[in-house]
Amino acid sequence: MARSTKPKGRVAVRQERNREALVVAGYKVMSRKGIDAATMQEIAEAANVGAGTVYSYFKSKDDLAVAVLERLMHDLALRIEAVTDTFKDPAQVYAFGVRTVIEAATTDLRWKQLLYRSEVMADAMFRRMGPFAIRDLENATKAGRFKVAEAPLTWRMASHAIVGVSLAVTQGQLPYEAQQETVVRLLCMTGIGEAEAVDLANRERPPLPVEGSIPGR
Amino acid sequence: MARSTKPKGRVAVRQERNREALVVAGYKVMSRKGIDAATMQEIAEAANVGAGTVYSYFKSKDDLAVAVLERLMHDLALRIEAVTDTFKDPAQVYAFGVRTVIEAATTDLRWKQLLYRSEVMADAMFRRMGPFAIRDLENATKAGRFKVAEAPLTWRMASHAIVGVSLAVTQGQLPYEAQQETVVRLLCMTGIGEAEAVDLANRERPPLPVEGSIPGR
DNA sequence: ATTCGAAAATGAATGATGTTCAATATCAAT
DNA sequence: ATTGATATTGAACATCATTCATTTTCGAAT
DSSP states (O other): OHHHHSOOOHHHHHHHHHHHHHHHHHHHHHHHHOTTTOOHHHHHHHTTOOGGGHHHHOSSHHHHHHHHHHHHHHHHHHHHHHHHTTOSOHHHHHHHHHHHHHHHHHHOHHHHHHHSSHHHHHHHHHHHHHHHHHHHHHHHHHTTSOOOSOHHHHHHHHHHHHHHHHHHHHTTSSOTTHHHHHHHHHHHTTTOOHHHHHHHHTSOOOOOOOOOSSSOO | OHHHHSOOOHHHHHHHHHHHHHHHHHHHHHHHHOTTTOOHHHHHHHTTOOGGGHHHHOSSHHHHHHHHHHHHHHHHHHHHHHHHTTOSOHHHHHHHHHHHHHHHHHHOHHHHHHHSSHHHHHHHHHHHHHHHHHHHHHHHHHTTSOOOSOHHHHHHHHHHHHHHHHHHHHTTSSOTTHHHHHHHHHHHTTTOOHHHHHHHHTSOOOOOOOOOSSSOO
């Protein structure tokens, strides 16, 4: 308590600014050129920081990439929640989330660049959207809509499957329409019946709120 | 026809030997140190070939890694088929395959090293085991056991999910036992009922034939 | 005001490695 | 034996991620 009211020193403020600037710069550069092609030099420049400074805040390039992706995932999770808050059917909450993530990953040009490192992307998705997704899975199970024994495991599988399908769509190996069927399969995974899964996947979706305060800037 | 009976020139033979040697060497080195840590220099040496020669056969290090993984997947697919050939229930054929792949990826130390590049692994799995898995999915659907509209898409999702779970198990994020539940979820994905999925996942499995002629020697 | 020093920032240097390419070797055909 | 197309070679190159000796910053002590 005392800790939070005590005014932070200038150094501490500078530190926070730099970390923030680096995540924003990392997102900007990586989403434009892809994670691999983005150089630490360019990211540092975009953050108005020396090349070595990045390593005061992140252990490695991968570590920075994880931070960038987690930021992105967390933001999307919050935006999804803003919409699903009013949904009556807990199964539909989960369905909306899954559908929205796939759409973002295949539609948004910036996301496409970040997909390549699929295990990093899937991991960030698992971690940052997990608290929401797992809660939704459990809610729907309690309500008798799903039959999921291990929600975290189910969400882990879903994360990887979503990223995999998105990757395939962006590479032209799957048509854009595959998204619908993907949602059906992911819903089937929860033990809901086939027919209901199809129904859920095809319901109309309300629009998502605009991009949050974090990325883009 | 004439083409295949005509004796191949010495150059052609040398070429085939080198390609083969490179895949074997790639497997040996990459499965020991991991794909990233394996250097082209070391692989070339293990294949008794100059460093530049690798690039006569493979466009890049990644290209070689893909060839190595595809070899591995193809071999496993054949070994699985040797067992499932006698199965009566087409659903059980698919279940056995899925279960066996997860087990290999999490048990075999050499596989673990190859998992890290998950999108490469998943892609190889999709491509090389696909013809078998897709056929099994379709057979089971025709037999009324599964209800899969798009078998290739379903297998793509499964590939990524399997690799993701295996990765998590090898990193200690999931217990070994998660495999069983993974199989259940993957079976649910096919539209089979929850109860039947559990049953299928827990049936006893016959042993797999020993490792094929291709990898490891 | 001035001094002091710990923490933060810097950016040139380092090291490791994937890839290229000019030179060389191979070998079937003549 | 000659030749030329093809394959091989490995030293040189270029690219970065990362390190670290030096410098800068800034709150606190005097």
